[in-house]
Amino acid sequence: MNVFRLTGDLSHLAAIIILLLKIWKTRSCAGISGKSQILFAVVFTSRYLDLLTSFISLYNTSMKVIYIGCAYATLYFVYMKFKATYDGNHDTFRVEFLLVPVGGLSFLVNHDFSPLEILWTFSIYLESVAILPQLFMISKTGEAETITTHYLFFLGLYRALYLFNWIWRFYFEGFFDMIAIVAGLVQTILYCDFFYLYITKVLKGKKLSLPA
């Protein structure tokens, strides 16, 4: 464990909690892409099946349980409890355009052709593009609630911090996982446009609105 990985995990946890609180407090999931939330639930489910097979640490197990729990709680909020506030008309990204290539690639490029490892690889590739429906929805509506931009900021920051974690682990432990690193780079690059808008607008107190 190193400081980048710990702050990365905490940033990820903060993002997940911010989203749940935003929906719970405003009793609305306006501006939230249910499709991205489905993809995140699939990412956690396919990645954390090793909860059933191996124990790494109490921290590892508890964080996985929290992530999975919050992911499904978010789905419950978006598609059941606060379904009336879900903006399906703007959440139209074709997720099959993500699932098929990612599914195919996880069979072609992986560390080991075993079910758990292919599912792990699938979850890594899927996570790198899972935010696209959310970013697409913001570009369609042309704006995002400020609390939603904070959610996206911490979500993007977490994988950026993981990139530093992998530099740290390569230097100090000689550990590196090319699949996670390349996917993590793609994932972080997809946020660059949002990071620019967040830093130049939201942090200056303005609302995040895209040129319509």
Place this chain on the structure above:
Amino acid sequence: LNAEVGHDEL
């Protein structure tokens, strides 16, 4: 790359 036993990262 040797397939290390499981992945220790979240």
